[in-house]
Amino acid sequence: MTAEKRKVVLITDGDRVAKKAVEQVARKIGGRCVSLSAGNPTPITGEKIVELIMQAPRDPVLVMLDDRGKRYKGPGERALEYIARHPGIEVLGVVAVASNTDRIQGTEVEESITKDGQAVHGAVDKYGNPKLGNTSLLGDTVDVLNDLHIPIVIGTGDTGKMDGKDSLRKGVPITTRAVEEILLRSGFKYGHH
Secondary structure, eight states: OOOOOOOEEEEESSSHHHHHHHHHHHHHHEEEEGGOOOSSOOOOOOOHHHHHHHEEEESSSEEOOOOOTOSSSOOOHHHHHHHHTTTTEEEEEEEEEEOOOOSOOOOEEEEEEEESSSSSOOOOOOTTBBOOTTEEEOTTTOOOGGGSOOOOEEEETTTOOOTTTOOOTTTTTHHHHHHHHOOOOOOOOOOOO
16 A cells, blocks of 8 residues: 655745744644744755655645745755655645745746735735736745646745735735645645634
């Protein structure tokens, strides 16, 4: 009998605000969060993150990855690559977080959630404003997504921020919506609201 693959959602942000935000989202959807993956940049390796995913008591497992604004492949992108290619893990999707990084390729997103909670075709900026007619989301930890075959990539602005519209006080509605969208589209059944 083959073991079930662990179901994972990746979020390409990991600063202190993002950590609290993603932990809150995990509680809301009845999933788990690898809090040790938070950091700016990602402080642990992909191997260590996979170990922690495997120990999580239930799915979906939310994982944060961050390159701290660097345009080259940093620790967050290297860990993301490792996790996405691991045979014991199924990445249901990625919340691709926009940042103000220059001279990067970015990644194509079919849909983004704006700071006002609207689903729009294409990308948003760091503040969660739609970039009309532009499907390429620019972020410091997203270029590597172009080489991986991840089924669902949803764009958002800065996790837990977006001009206060995704704050902890408000219940992190934008990031929650992006994660829920990934779970719905992937067919993952999840629990309590």
